Amino acid sequence: MPRNKFQTIIFTLLMTFFMVYVMICYNIALEMGSMKNQIFLLAFHEMIIMWPAAILIELLIGERLTMKLVKRIVTPVMEQPIFMILLISTMTVCVMCPIMSLIAVILFRNPGTEIVSVWINTVVFNFPMALFSQIFFVGPLIRMIFGILFKSETRKAVKIK
Numbered sequence: 001m002p003r004n005k006f007q008t009i010i011f012t013l014l015m016t017f018f019m020v021y022v023m024i025c026y027n028i029a030l031e032m033g034s035m036k037n038q039i040f041l042l043a044f045h046e047m048i049i050m051w052p053a054a055i056l057i058e059l060l061i062g063e064r065l066t067m068k069l070v071k072r073i074v075t076p077v078m079e080q081p082i083f084m085i086l087l088i089s090t091m092t093v094c095v096m097c098p099i100m101s102l103i104a105v106i107l108f109r110n111p112g113t114e115i116v117s118v119w120i121n122t123v124v125f126n127f128p129m130a131l132f133s134q135i136f137f138v139g140p141l142i143r144m145i146f147g148i149l150f151k152s153e154t155r156k157a158v159k160i161k
Contacts, residue, residue, distance in 0.1 A: 016054040
């Protein structure tokens with residue numbers, strides 16, 4: 001896990017890139033009715049907008065709000081690294097999924113007067129996939145990559161900032 005601002009920025013760049021890409025592919029597949037090879041390329045069109053948005057939201061709002069939520073929930077028993085990783089990952093999805101879904105609805109779905117219902121529908125579809133991806137796929141992959149990049153500094157236990 002990141003130990004300083006530079007590492008936080010690198011971690012955020014990696015995590016947001018992969019999470020945004022996975023979620024864009026997922027949403028395009030939902031719209032098309034199934035997964036197709038062309039989706040992997042189509043996703044990059046939305047990445048141009050959604051990745052920078054995710055980076056800014058995570059660095060300016062998401063990280064702070066996530067850690068406030070984590071601090072309200074954590075107990076001494078939960079301070080073991082695996083519990084902290086799962087709690088931070090879950091709270092990150094709880095913060096980022098509704099915000100990013102709202103941005104996607106406004107920019108790509110043309111909801112008109114149905115913005116609230118389309119947004120809620122989008123969050124309901126996106127949340128399980130975002131949580132699954134964060135905990136079982138993207139999160140472990142990025143922590144592994146981050147561990148390789150910052151080998152000696154990531155062996156310490158996860159602590160709340």
